Amino acid sequence: MLYQFxxxxxxxxxxxxxxxxxxxxxxxNPLNPFAQTYTGRTIAAMAELFERTTxxxxxxxxxxxxxxxxxxxxxxxxxxxxxxxxxxxxxFERALPKKHGxxxxxxxxxxxxxxxxxxxxxxxxxxxxxxxxxxTDWVDARTVPVAKGRFDLDDYVDYLIEIxxxxxxDVHVVGVCQPAVPVLMAVARMEAEADAAVPASMxxxxxxxxxxxxxxxxxxxxxxxxxxxxxxxxxxxVPFPQPGFxxxxxxxxxxxxxxxxMNLDRHMNAHRDFFFHLVKDDGDGADKHREFYDExxxxxxxxxEFYLQTVEKVFIEHALxxxxxxxxxxxxxxxxxKRVALLTIEGENDDISGVGxxxxxxxxxxxxxxxxxVHYVQPKVGHYGVFNGSRFRSEICxxxxxxxxxxxxxxxxxxxxxxxxxxxxxxxxxAVASREEKAPTLSVEAAVVDAAxxxxxxxxxxxxxxxAPVSQPTTAAPTSFLRKTPVLKSTAGTxxxxxxxxVPGLVKHKVKPDxxxxxxxxxxxxxxxxxxxxxxxxxSPALAGAILHETPEEGGPGKAAAKGRIAAKAGGAVxxxxxxxxxxxxxxxxxxxxxxxxxxxxxxx
Numbered sequence: 001m002l003y004q005f006x007x008x009x010x011x012x013x014x015x016x017x018x019x020x021x022x023x024x025x026x027x028x029n030p031l032n033p034f035a036q037t038y039t040g041r042t043i044a045a046m047a048e049l050f051e052r053t054t055x056x057x058x059x060x061x062x063x064x065x066x067x068x069x070x071x072x073x074x075x076x077x078x079x080x081x082x083x084x085x086x087x088x089x090x091x092f093e094r095a096l097p098k099k100h101g102x103x104x105x106x107x108x109x110x111x112x113x114x115x116x117x118x119x120x121x122x123x124x125x126x127x128x129x130x131x132x133x134x135x136t137d138w139v140d141a142r143t144v145p146v147a148k149g150r151f152d153l154d155d156y157v158d159y160l161i162e163i164x165x166x167x168x169x170d171v172h173v174v175g176v177c178q179p180a181v182p183v184l185m186a187v188a189r190m191e192a193e194a195d196a197a198v199p200a201s202m203x204x205x206x207x208x209x210x211x212x213x214x215x216x217x218x219x220x221x222x223x224x225x226x227x228x229x230x231x232x233x234x235x236x237x238v239p240f241p242q243p244g245f246x247x248x249x250x251x252x253x254x255x256x257x258x259x260x261x262m263n264l265d266r267h268m269n270a271h272r273d274f275f276f277h278l279v280k281d282d283g284d285g286a287d288k289h290r291e292f293y294d295e296x297x298x299x300x301x302x303x304x305e306f307y308l309q310t311v312e313k314v315f316i317e318h319a320l321x322x323x324x325x326x327x328x329x330x331x332x333x334x335x336x337x338k339r340v341a342l343l344t345i346e347g348e349n350d351d352i353s354g355v356g357x358x359x360x361x362x363x364x365x366x367x368x369x370x371x372x373x374v375h376y377v378q379p380k381v382g383h384y385g386v387f388n389g390s391r392f393r394s395e396i397c398x399x400x401x402x403x404x405x406x407x408x409x410x411x412x413x414x415x416x417x418x419x420x421x422x423x424x425x426x427x428x429x430x431a432v433a434s435r436e437e438k439a440p441t442l443s444v445e446a447a448v449v450d451a452a453x454x455x456x457x458x459x460x461x462x463x464x465x466x467x468a469p470v471s472q473p474t475t476a477a478p479t480s481f482l483r484k485t486p487v488l489k490s491t492a493g494t495x496x497x498x499x500x501x502x503v504p505g506l507v508k509h510k511v512k513p514d515x516x517x518x519x520x521x522x523x524x525x526x527x528x529x530x531x532x533x534x535x536x537x538x539x540s541p542a543l544a545g546a547i548l549h550e551t552p553e554e555g556g557p558g559k560a561a562a563k564g565r566i567a568a569k570a571g572g573a574v575x576x577x578x579x580x581x582x583x584x585x586x587x588x589x590x591x592x593x594x595x596x597x598x599x600x601x602x603x604x605x
Contacts, residue, residue: 003236003251013054023047038279045278049271052290057298059140060118064092067128069100076128080137082166085148086303087159088137089166090117092128104404105171107199108135109160109179112306114255114299116140120176121295122388126397131404134167136160136179140252140300142244152305153182153313157327160186164197171199172404176387177353180207181314184361185325185332192336200408201341201372203400206353206386208314209361210321214354217262222315230311235304250307252299262351321360334364341372341407345386345396352383372407 027035027044034040062078075095082089106127110117117137127133136159141151160182164171175183183202190198211219222230234254238244260267270289277285319325325332342365344358359375376399381391 004239006251006253007239010054010056017051017054020047020051024051036281041279041281045275048278049275052293053271055297057294059116059300060121060295060298062090062118062121062124064121064125064128067094067125069094069096069129072097081134082163084159084162085144086139086141086151086155088139089163090135090137092124092133092135094128094132102410104131104401104408104410105167106131106133106404107163107167107171107173108133109173109175109183110136110138111177111179112138112156112302113178114252114259114302115296116298116300118298119295120387122392123174123176123397126393127401130401131172134163136163138300141247141249141303142238142242142301144244144247146244146247150305151303153309154328156182156306157186157189161190161195164190164195164199167197169197169200170408170410171197172201172203172408173199174203174205174400175207176205177207177383178310180204180209180358180361181310181320183207184209184320184334184337184365185327187340188332188334188336189327189330191338191340192330192333199340201343201404203343203345203403204358204361205345206347206350206383207358207361208353209358209364210318211315211353211357212318212321213356213360216351216354218258218352219315219354222311227308227312227316231308235308238301244301248304249301250304252301255302256297256299321364334361335367337365338367338369340368341403342368342374343400343403344375345399346375346377347381347383347386348377348379349382350386374403 024044024047026032027040027047029035032040035044064076064078066073066075068074074097077093078090079093080088081091108120108123108127110120117135120135124133124135144151160173164173164186173183173187175181183204187198187202208219211222215223234250235248236251238247238249270293274286274289276282277289313319313325317324320332320334323331323333342361344361346353346355346358348355355377362373362375365373376396378386378391378396381389385391386396
């Protein structure tokens with residue numbers, strides 16, 4: 001009866017909301033002489049706050065109509081390219097220039113945990129300049145008639161496998177929060193069947209892979225209550241006149257109540273601040289509040305069978321990390337995953353999926369080579385900030401794109417001629433061979449050239465000693481994708497003498513007619529050098545502290561990022577250790593969106 005009571009209450013408040021809406025319009029009418037007075041703004045603020053807190057929010061629009069690629073603003077349209085009763089696959093189609101090469105394909109698996117897929121609008125917007133973006137748009141269960149059948153965790157995995165078959169190979173799948181578990185299950189089943197459509201890489205962000213690690217309030221609630229409590233207390237039937245009448249669901253308003261109760265004081269303060277923003281006529285602060293809560297308060301129902309199976313298998317039995325998870329009666333063996341690169345991302349202040357729960361996938365997928373596995377913890381963000389907000393755009397998204405370019409074969413640079421030789425390997429033969437084919441790297445001698453040019457040194461230098469190995473990092477970041485640059489050959493243990501002639505593609509010298517000494521370099525050398533003995537890259541000492549690239553939204557050219565080659569901005573050196581792992585020391589960044597933007601980063605969905 002609780003669901004029916006919720007619907008009746010909403011219907012009963014409809015006349016009061018209409019009165020509040022009319023009062024707001026009257027008090028804000030420019031012809032009203034009291035509209036700009038303190039009293040008029042206060043009455044209008046009270047009316048709007050009442051209307052917003054009693055409204056049932058519908059599914060928001062995507063509102064993604066354009067993006068920037070190669071410094072050029074191009075239109076974007078969202079199209080449904082695949083559809084099932086409980087899910088639609090949306091492609092954000094970009095009107096790219098004819099000469100633009102192929103970009104990587106990102107498949108965003110949106111969480112089916114109460115919110116609509118539009119919660120990832122910021123995630124999609126940040127990835128659009130660098131690739132073709134697809135997203136799973138889950139359907140509200142109360143809008144699906146009972147005749148369409150049931151939908152459980154096995155159906156979820158089936159949907160993901162079908163989507164991978166539709167998109168084809170060399171896709172980079174991204175599981176945000178709850179989908180991390182079914183994404184791992186789908187990839188494991190595809191690998192076990194030697195499926196050719198297996199993705200090139202998978203990125204798991206803030207997902208409950210092993211909730212026994214650093215359990216949160218959500219995890220403890222599942223263990224304390226047990227599955228029977230959830231079945232008897234939170235499963236309800238869809239009321240009339242909804243299309244899904246009589247379907248058993250977990251209502252979205254219950255999920256929203258649970259989310260908000262975890263940080264109730266924060267939400268109350270946000271609404272109080274919104275009221276004073278309206279009274280003070282602070283349009284920017286009020287607009288940011290509306291934008292966030294229009295998305296956050298829009299919720300959808302989940303099918304009862306999917307919700308109960310997820311709670312039981314993931315949060316109570318811990319079936320995936322224990323190796324007892326099955327799909328259609330077949331075991332889900334994570335050790336079968338060998339060809340897919342793995343990137344796991346967590347938020348330092350995540351109160352939904354604790355730090356370490358997503359990282360567990362790194363240990364469970366033991367058959368993935370070490371140079372294809374990276375883990376990263378983003379400081380000073382909560383659950384929502386892992387996939388949205390300013391820190392995601394500036395620090396997490398570049399790592400995701402860089403990881404995809406490193407471990408995939410479809411990108412703008414793929415159209416360029418590739419180095420061929422007796423040692424060349426197939427594109428999917430292995431991560432090291434793939435990187436060598438895509439981006440030959442600089443040797444130790446190149447670092448010597450770099451230092452010599454910056455100091456206006458003579459063309460020949462004394463043999464240099466290779467830099468000391470970088471210590472094992474505690475926080476990882478993806479290896480960088482570099483442009484084609486010639487590799488200088490060296491003898492064992494020492495750096496070869498550097499030729500007097502300029503090295504094509506590395507630096508350009510202006511030589512005077514009667515002088516053999518090269519003039520200062522006209523162009524800066526490459527920012528990274530390869531350290532072959534460690535399998536990674538290290539920042540050139542001469543460029544430590546420099547900002548390597550600026551994206552278009554920061555006012556920079558964005559040229560390297562537009563071509564599919566992206567480097568993380570850092571105030572200090574980005575040090576890469578063994579197996580391509582790295583640690584980053586980010587420099588202080590100037591705030592972009594003010595206090596409201598930072599709050600959005602740290603809030604929990």
